[in-house]
Amino acid sequence: MVTTPTQPAVRKPSKVEGIKERSHFLREPLATELALDTNHFSEDAVQILKFHGSYQQDNRDNRVRGQEKDYSMMLRTRSPGGFIPPELYLTLDRLADTYGNGTLRATTRQGFQLHGVLKKNLKATIAAIVKSMGSTLGACGDLNRNVMAPPAPYRDRPAYIYAQDYANRIADLLTPQTGAYYEIWLDGEKFVTGEEHPEVIAARQRNGTGTIIHNSEEPIYGAHYMPRKFKACVTVPGDNSVDLYSQDLTLVVMTDAQGALEGFNILAGGGLGRTHGKSETFPRLADPIGYVDKADVYDAVKAIVATQRDYGDRSDRRHARLKYLIEDWGVERFRSQAEHYLGKPFQPFKPLPEWQYLDFLGWHDQGDGKRFLGINIHTGRIKDAGDFRLKTALKQIIETYRLPMLITPSQNVLLYDIDPANEVEIQQILARHGIRRETEIDRLERYSMACPALPTCGLANAESERVIGPILERLRTLLVKVGLPDESLIFRMTGCPNGCARPYLAEVGLVGNGPDQYQVWLGAAPNQTRLSQVYLEKMPISELETTFEPLFVYFKQSRKPAESFGDFCDRVGLEALHHFAATYDPASLQTNSTEKVAKKDGRHRVTIHPEIYAQLQQLAQTQGVSVSQLVHGAIANYLEQVAQS
Numbered sequence: 171m172v173t174t175p176t177q178p179a180v181r182k183p184s185k186v187e188g189i190k191e192r193s194h195f196l197r198e199p200l201a202t203e204l205a206l207d208t209n210h211f212s213e214d215a216v217q218i219l220k221f222h223g224s225y226q227q228d229n230r231d232n233r234v235r236g237q238e239k240d241y242s243m244m245l246r247t248r249s250p251g252g253f254i255p256p257e258l259y260l261t262l263d264r265l266a267d268t269y270g271n272g273t274l275r276a277t278t279r280q281g282f283q284l285h286g287v288l289k290k291n292l293k294a295t296i297a298a299i300v301k302s303m304g305s306t307l308g309a310c311g312d313l314n315r316n317v318m319a320p321p322a323p324y325r326d327r328p329a330y331i332y333a334q335d336y337a338n339r340i341a342d343l344l345t346p347q348t349g350a351y352y353e354i355w356l357d358g359e360k361f362v363t364g365e366e367h368p369e370v371i372a373a374r375q376r377n378g379t380g381t382i383i384h385n386s387e388e389p390i391y392g393a394h395y396m397p398r399k400f401k402a403c404v405t406v407p408g409d410n411s412v413d414l415y416s417q418d419l420t421l422v423v424m425t426d427a428q429g430a431l432e433g434f435n436i437l438a439g440g441g442l443g444r445t446h447g448k449s450e451t452f453p454r455l456a457d458p459i460g461y462v463d464k465a466d467v468y469d470a471v472k473a474i475v476a477t478q479r480d481y482g483d484r485s486d487r488r489h490a491r492l493k494y495l496i497e498d499w500g501v502e503r504f505r506s507q508a509e510h511y512l513g514k515p516f517q518p519f520k521p522l523p524e525w526q527y528l529d530f531l532g533w534h535d536q537g538d539g540k541r542f543l544g545i546n547i548h549t550g551r552i553k554d555a556g557d558f559r560l561k562t563a564l565k566q567i568i569e570t571y572r573l574p575m576l577i578t579p580s581q582n583v584l585l586y587d588i589d590p591a592n593e594v595e596i597q598q599i600l601a602r603h604g605i606r607r608e609t610e611i612d613r614l615e616r617y618s619m620a621c622p623a624l625p626t627c628g629l630a631n632a633e634s635e636r637v638i639g640p641i642l643e644r645l646r647t648l649l650v651k652v653g654l655p656d657e658s659l660i661f662r663m664t665g666c667p668n669g670c671a672r673p674y675l676a677e678v679g680l681v682g683n684g685p686d687q688y689q690v691w692l693g694a695a696p697n698q699t700r701l702s703q704v705y706l707e708k709m710p711i712s713e714l715e716t717t718f719e720p721l722f723v724y725f726k727q728s729r730k731p732a733e734s735f736g737d738f739c740d741r742v743g744l745e746a747l748h749h750f751a752a753t754y755d756p757a758s759l760q761t762n763s764t765e766k767v768a769k770k771d772g773r774h775r776v777t778i779h780p781e782i783y784a785q786l787q788q789l790a791q792t793q794g795v796s797v798s799q800l801v802h803g804a805i806a807n808y809l810e811q812v813a814q815s
């Protein structure tokens with residue numbers, strides 16, 4: 171029988187292990203402190219609060235030495251596969267105004283965050299979420315986090331339906347069983363947010379191979395929960411919208427030729443968090459572990475969870491994620507320990523097609539006569555600002571048409587089950603509120619992500635969300651300058667090395683390394699199957715152009731046809747990139763981009779107003795031609811008309 175986690179006793183467990191143990195299954199000191207008339211929680215209560223889906227933060231813009239911090243709480247939803255029913259969305263929208271900072275934020279793991287909730291309003295906020303069929307339980311803390319799945323609601327592609335369904339089932343299987351959540355936030359009243367599948371209920375209790383802790387309020391976790399956060403996703407062969415290699419555990423739905431579910435390929439050991447200057451911390455891609463038939467999937471998940479629960483490092487939280495256990499042990503030993511808990515060997519991993527990065531923006535058929543619409547949200551922040559009133563637009567659409575929503579892993583949202591008769595009107599509401607179609611957005615922005623960083627994140631050492639807009643504009647200007655006006659790449663930035671916007675899987679990743687300074691990561695695959703590498707340790711943001719101009723020029727000169735920037739950087743390697751940058755003469759660009767290019771290719775430059783250029787880009791995309799082809803054709807037509815008149 172497995173007892174409460176059995177990390178080898180040689181090393182002292184971390185402080186958080188003691189806090190969890192004393193919490194009486196996530197109750198104290200949180201419950202007691204919540205009742206006090208204070209504006210913040212103690213350090214111990216903060217650790218327990220996380221398991222309930224909330225972080226204590228302070229507005230870092232308002233910090234004054236010697237004065238008390240400006241405390242508030244961030245709340246995060248647990249929404250497997252990103253599913254948000256209309257009632258819940260409308261509640262969150264209202265709570266953001268009543269108790270939060272007036273914004274909602276779609277996260278990189280398909281949840282919503284509310285920022286700025288005062289301690290005194292926390293209970294009312296969480297209770298309102300639960301009463302609207304939502305939950306925050308387990309959105310943060312040392313346990314299984316929000317389970318991700320491709321957000322596309324295709325009704326005629328069974329694998330997508332299974333992925334969403336099993337994301338829910340795995341989320342349910344690994345949901346904490348403690349009564350603490352309902353006791354603290356709902357005075358003991360239990361709200362059922364959805365029926366659990368009978369297979370999940372049976373699997374939670376099934377022991378056989380030591381995955382269960384008997385007579386515990388938490389049969390899967392025990393009193394110490396996991397050594398650290400644990401992240402899982404379920405996806406479909408070929409669909410890497412979920413960044414599957416960055417997850418502790420990935421299930422890939424495997425179906426037969428008729429689309430019936432057969433089983434799951436399993437990967438494990440991905441993770442991105444690291445610490446600057448500590449080479450023993452690093453991002454890591456998940457490894458293939460094996461295949462299981464569908465009947466074994468719950469036991470396989472429990473086996474992997476139990477292996478990490480019982481052997482993960484509980485003394486050093488920087489070394490506690492599953493990725494370090496697998497790195498230290500090697501895949502073979504990990505697989506064999508997991509097989510011990512599973513009670514049988516994993517079957518060989520099945521072949522898979524190539525992975526694709528998908529964001530599902532724009533209008534699509536669902537396959538059942540209904541439509542879905544993917545809406546781009548800059549950095550995931552839903553707000554009203556000037557002419558851009560996304561918050562009001564979404565509220566109006568959801569109130570009017572009662573549409574369910576799926577949050578995507580790229581900080582966007584999809585509205586679905588849309589009657590085609592309402593498509594025009596919905597598009598008009600969005601346009602009236604300044605929301606651009608996906609074809610009107612610069613692709614640099616469309617494929618970018620930024621974490622919140624300052625002022626809410628206590629771990630940020632540089633800006634991210636608040637500065638990504640101007641940075642993308644500067645990169646676009648630079649691409650135009652070097653003669654790559656139509657080029658795009660996957661860009662992600664974070665305010666610290668924890669990697670919340672998954673920058674190590676972006677073709678260009680900027681990672682905060684001090685105020686206004688960023689580590690530069692280059693070379694990830696555009697489909698997120700290869701990690702980037704560190705190109706520069708510290709780039710002052712003022713040097714963005716001088717850093718990237720040589721790289722883009724080199725790319726333009728030496729890329730293979732259709733090669734992406736990430737693939738190019740990976741192919742030539744960091745040494746060649748540094749060498750080119752060191753010997754690069756900026757004056758050469760002037761010659762190259764104007765006279766020389768003009769002489770060589772017979773090409774000439776014309777300056778176009780940015781708004782006209784954006785319209786041209788949009789039209790070119792719709793027509794499937796390049797901007798140059800479009801402009802050439804339009805001007806030729808115009809000249810012909812002038813000549814005839």
Ligand code: SRM
Pocket residue numbers: 225227244246276277278279280281282283309315316399401413416440441442443444491550620621622623626627628629668669670671672
């Ligand atoms: Fe994260 C901690 C925000 C996805 C790795 N993350 C934090 C905290 C809670 C800061 C803190 O501990 O005080 C951030 C709150 C900021 C704020 O003001 O809201 C924070 N993480 C986020 C979100 C909101 C970023 C976003 O732009 O959407 C994402 C919430 C996802 C969700 O709904 O659950 C978010 N965080 C991620 C991801 C990406 C993912 O999961 O796909 C990662 C990298 C993947 C991974 O975990 O390996 C990530 N966050 C971290 C880490 C580093 C973990 C590690 O293994 O070292 C921390 C720090 C920690 O845990 O000690 C962290």
Ligand code: SF4
Pocket residue numbers: 621622623624627628629630631634664665666667668669670671
């Ligand atoms: Fe905060 Fe760092 Fe995560 Fe950004 S990456 S939200 S700065 S913890």
